[in-house]
Amino acid sequence: METVYDLWFEREYPDREDTELHIGIYATEADAKRAIASLVGQPGFRDYPEGFQIHPTKLGRTGWLEGFVS
Template sequence: MTDAPTLYLLVHRHHFVPPEHDPFEDGEPLFWSDSEEDHKTLGLYSTREAAERRIERARPLPGFRDSPDGFEIHPYVLDEHRWTGGHRA
């Protein structure tokens, strides 16, 4: 176990779907390309609770309210290696 602190990266992902398209096809969800997504980094927080409070403040705002479930909190332990296997093709 490490003594390094954990930081919490808060991001929001919004899928853009043209209004004339249903996000489901034959009952199955469609998958969007990166060109149809918007990613926003809201901040880096010292606790999960602080990130969750930021979500509650951001959720009703323009750019977030249309995708209220698009928030993601990613914990990162300082000095911990990520992507240790190199680039994935």
């Protein structure tokens, strides 16, 4: 299976809903890092640059195998 790099931005707040943004999926980790570099100076992102997270994942793999409570 091919590895791809899933880029997210997440920020937790004590008094309101957290921010979770799916930025994109990239072919290489270097591509994901370039995306971060292009966004880190933008409003919101620049205030919390440590919020970027790169998650390597395999194509064709189901990542969530259980139900959920609604």
